[in-house]
Amino acid sequence: MMKPLFILSFIWILTGCSTCKYSFKDASPIPPEIKTFRVNQLENRASYVNPQLSQQLTEKLKQKIIGTTRLRQTNNDDAHYDISGWVSQYSTSTTGISGNNASGNRLSVSFHLVFKNTVDDKKNFEAEVPYNLDFSANLSLQQVESAETSKIVSNIVDGIFNKIFSNW
Secondary structure (H helix, E strand, O other): OHHHHHHHHHHHHHHHHOOOOOOOOOEOOOOOOOOEEEEOOOEEOOOOOOOOHHHHHHHHHHHHHHHHOOOEEOOOOOOOEEEEEEEEEEEEEEEEEEOOEEEEEEEEEEEEEEEEEOOOHHHOEEEEEEEEEEEEOOOOHHHHHHHHHHHHHHHHHHHHHHHHHEOO
16 A cells, blocks of 8 residues: 555656756856957966966967857957956965975966956946865975966856956
8 A cells, every 4th residue: 555655746746846946146147249359468467477378268268258258359459248357366386284294385377357348337347266275295385387377268268257257
């Protein structure tokens, strides 16, 4: 007798939940009048310059916007979304000490984003997009850069994208 009741309950749950819907409340839809974007060359103004970072950030951000939104890229001054900015911080610090030696380090990277909406000036903003990467003190900065630059770029690009296209 329990088996048919269990089966009926299971079917009821499946059919009842098949109409459940969910959505993300933090996503900001792109207004229909926004059709184009421009990513200016993202500069590196930090006191220490990773020579690969500027170009990789610029290209990866363009590709993320092209691949994730309906917007078309343009190089014209009349782009609806005009994106620029610079790496404002690129530094290391010690995060842990064992005995008299450093046991851990942190690479801190910060990007200053300048966003202009040429359709609605009230939507213009500037923001900092930080990213920290902890690594062993046994590694040099050059070793970390060669192994982790793509991860650093991806995380900063995700942060920039979220500042522009989400309510994060």
